[in-house]
Amino acid sequence: MTKKKDDQNQDVDFDLVEKWLENYFLDPLTSYYDQTQFQIDVYETDKEWIVEAILNEFEASEIQVYIEEEKIIISASKYPPSPDQQTRIRTIDFPYKINQQKVSASFSNGILEVFISKTEKGSGKNRFITLP
Structure with a gap:
């Protein structure tokens, strides 16, 4: 496995990241949750990961993003809550601690974008x- 150090001296195992992406997109549950909860896509740029969620039915105040x-x-859950609507939830596991x-x-426009920096510490x- 090849390791490359970025500007902040964090070890990033690119083989592990590649395997993680492959497993995420080939997992049959990913498609199932895209249809039953809400659709998620993951993009990578040079400086960040972008998690995009399609949440057309919700307002920003009805959405929570938690990093653990x-x-x-x-x-995401409608407010005020009603008995026929349940909270929709998706969890994306990364191959390293993103809380750092x-x-x-x-x-x-109904699209949530979560930006995880590859270089800036949290x-x-x-x-x-x-x-916002």
Whole structure:
């Protein structure tokens, strides 16, 4: 396995990341949850990971993004709650602790985007990400 150090001296195992992406997109549960909860896509740029969730039925105030160790937990529930609607939730497991990275999010036109920096450090704590 090849390791490359980025600007912040974090070890990133690219073979592990490649395997993680392959497993995520080939997992049959990913398609099932895309249809029953909400659709998620994961993109990579040179500087960040972008998790995109399609949440057309919700307002920004009805969405929560929580970072826990190496997980992003996205949940959405209508307000006011009604008996026929349940909370929709998706969890994305990353191959390294993303709570140590800078994470931000935006919500526009029914699309939530969560940005996980590859180079900028975060607090190192589990936390909710505030939507603007």
